[in-house]
Amino acid sequence: MSDNVIEVHGLTKVYGAAHAVNAIDLTIRRGEIFGLLGPNGAGKTTTILMLLGLTETSGGTVDVLGFDPVRQPLEVKRRVGYLPDAVGFYDHLTARENLIYTARLLDIPRREADQRIMEALRSVDLADVADKRVSTFSRGMRQRLGIAEIVMKRAEVAILDEPTSGLDPHATFELLEMIRRLKKSGVAVLLSSHLLDRVQSVCDRVALFNKGRIALMGTVVELANQVLGAGHPLLVEATGIDVAEALSGTPGVQQVVPAGEGAWRVTADRDVRAEVARRIVTAGGALTRLADLQPSLEEVYTRYFQEARHAA
Amino acid sequence: MPRSAARREGSPFTGIGPVYLKELADNLSSIRMLVLTLFIIVFGAFPVASSLQQLRTVVGSDAFLFLRIFTIEPEQVPIPFVQALNFIIPLMAIGLGFDLVNSEFNRRTLSRVLSQPLYRDALLLGKFLAGITTLAVAMVALWLIVFGAGLLLLGLPPRGVEVARGIGFLVVAVAYGGVWLAIAMFFSVIFRSTATSALCSLGLWLFFFILWPMIAQAITMAFVPAEITSLDQFMGLQQLGLALQRVSPGTLFSEAVLGLLNPETRTLGPMLPSQMRGAIMGAPLPLDQSLLLIWPQVTGLIAGMIVVFTASYVIFQREEVRA
Ligand SMILES: Nc1ncnc2c1ncn2[C@@H]1O[C@H](COP(=O)(O)OP(=O)(O)OP(=O)(O)O)[C@@H](O)[C@H]1O
Numbered sequence A: 001m002s003d004n005v006i007e008v009h010g011l012t013k014v015y016g017a018a019h020a021v022n023a024i025d026l027t028i029r030r031g032e033i034f035g036l037l038g039p040n041g042a043g044k045t046t047t048i049l050m051l052l053g054l055t056e057t058s059g060g061t062v063d064v065l066g067f068d069p070v071r072q073p074l075e076v077k078r079r080v081g082y083l084p085d086a087v088g089f090y091d092h093l094t095a096r097e098n099l100i101y102t103a104r105l106l107d108i109p110r111r112e113a114d115q116r117i118m119e120a121l122r123s124v125d126l127a128d129v130a131d132k133r134v135s136t137f138s139r140g141m142r143q144r145l146g147i148a149e150i151v152m153k154r155a156e157v158a159i160l161d162e163p164t165s166g167l168d169p170h171a172t173f174e175l176l177e178m179i180r181r182l183k184k185s186g187v188a189v190l191l192s193s194h195l196l197d198r199v200q201s202v203c204d205r206v207a208l209f210n211k212g213r214i215a216l217m218g219t220v221v222e223l224a225n226q227v228l229g230a231g232h233p234l235l236v237e238a239t240g241i242d243v244a245e246a247l248s249g250t251p252g253v254q255q256v257v258p259a260g261e262g263a264w265r266v267t268a269d270r271d272v273r274a275e276v277a278r279r280i281v282t283a284g285g286a287l288t289r290l291a292d293l294q295p296s297l298e299e300v301y302t303r304y305f306q307e308a309r310h311a312a
Numbered sequence B: 001m002p003r004s005a006a007r008r009e010g011s012p013f014t015g016i017g018p019v020y021l022k023e024l025a026d027n028l029s030s031i032r033m034l035v036l037t038l039f040i041i042v043f044g045a046f047p048v049a050s051s052l053q054q055l056r057t058v059v060g061s062d063a064f065l066f067l068r069i070f071t072i073e074p075e076q077v078p079i080p081f082v083q084a085l086n087f088i089i090p091l092m093a094i095g096l097g098f099d100l101v102n103s104e105f106n107r108r109t110l111s112r113v114l115s116q117p118l119y120r121d122a123l124l125l126g127k128f129l130a131g132i133t134t135l136a137v138a139m140v141a142l143w144l145i146v147f148g149a150g151l152l153l154l155g156l157p158p159r160g161v162e163v164a165r166g167i168g169f170l171v172v173a174v175a176y177g178g179v180w181l182a183i184a185m186f187f188s189v190i191f192r193s194t195a196t197s198a199l200c201s202l203g204l205w206l207f208f209f210i211l212w213p214m215i216a217q218a219i220t221m222a223f224v225p226a227e228i229t230s231l232d233q234f235m236g237l238q239q240l241g242l243a244l245q246r247v248s249p250g251t252l253f254s255e256a257v258l259g260l261l262n263p264e265t266r267t268l269g270p271m272l273p274s275q276m277r278g279a280i281m282g283a284p285l286p287l288d289q290s291l292l293l294i295w296p297q298v299t300g301l302i303a304g305m306i307v308v309f310t311a312s313y314v315i316f317q318r319e320e321v322r323a
């Protein structure tokens, strides 16, 4: 049994003359959290729908847990949980009733379903509103109910389309916690999002979509190396000294640019923190801050699309 | 590469049971159902009550007393009960069907439900069958009330043949409702807006009831030669007019009902049903003869229902699930 839960080769979707998705290759491994990133209209949702067999493919092959979503959509949908963007539930039914309907569609025996539903609702903190109508639910609660559905389904793969869009920071934090818990229970998670720093904190690997193609794929650090160049960015704050001058000629330092009043951004090809500190102090400056900047996905994203636009 | 031609595995009916049960429960418990029931009572109670009033005076002299409750034109009210039903059944069906599919889009539940193991076939068919069942439940309830009221007020039980014809009437009524349910569902697949879909269904309904008889007549008139020289020619024109009228499901319904509930009816053409009401009073036909007579009408209704349903099915298969 292979370790990949999803394997996609040359997947294509054509609307009229436009390629919404253009020959993408993608593999998702068992138990990882994979992020799909990209601007609006990049083709993330279209890709997700093709993985589930909810929209026809125009070319390429998809393999989800050993099944082909085009020919065997029922087998795929039995094993994959899906949280659409802006998920909806039947407002006139309670949270529990909504999940009971899903359980019936999944052909789960009634008694087992009751138990699984309670467990699932508890795991997303909705147990105390289980018998309230969904019409009274906030956006965040609906989103959590969507996660509960996936938990109840005991899906092997969870596909979440913009799970955090429209949520406040606290609700976002909670939702990401739930996604981490999904992963802990062995579920492979594929999610698309615009909240880059959040995605960065949960994703093992990401793919950057641009105009229907995957522009970049890998771990955040790999992408940063690719786009921002390998290196260790530092933030230096010091008073009574011009850091740019003090650091000129330091081996390893590639670039020093001012980043506001008494602050500089230093790019180096290796860890030069000790040397930087020594030089500033020797030059008579007061070093107030020396921070190792983690490569941020936001930066990668912004830089990549800036360059893509320039290139165009 | 045409991928839609790819063979898909698994039964198209997987999951139809839960869909059917949920939709049925939704229908029966909805406020809308209450409103529709109220509608029927308001429109039906008056004709039925006046019919009964009138029929009490002729108990014993008429062999088909119970069927007359449906068909006679009471003195105070100018419409017989079946004609009221001819009008109301489509309204009920439209009320149940106009938002069957597009409401799933609007509530954003469609993609979530379709990500469970079921095909779109099951969703559509389950909803349709639940609608038909709801109509049937309403019709049976109505039927029981009418027969019950007859039993109480006329003071005698219906004869077996009356019950049999009454049941035949139920089947025809449900098939008629099914046609309109399919039409309403068709519009609910085409239009994302429930208001537009309701408007189109109601528009078609008004068209068939008000405009179509006039149009059919106008078309027939256009074929009238300067001088009608033979009876054949005359009959041919009559046939054409009738054929056009029969495009409207309402015509098929009233003809079928006439054949069933007026056992004396021997032919459904070439005269219009409205012209022949009470015109031919011969010996009543046996039930099987009446059934034979109305068979084309019933098949027409069922075929219409299937054609419209299939059209919605084909369109729904190709529709994008995203809202
Ligand atoms: N039914 C359709 N007909 C024609 N074009 C479509 C259709 N659905 C989507 N598209 C196009 O396909 C492209 C990809 O859309 P998609 O929804 O996959 O993007 P996305 O990455 O999910 O964007 P977002 O971040 O806004 O959700 C878009 O350019 C869109 O205009």
Ligand SMILES: [Mg+2]
Pocket: A044, A045, A046, A085, A161
């Ligand atoms: Mg999207």
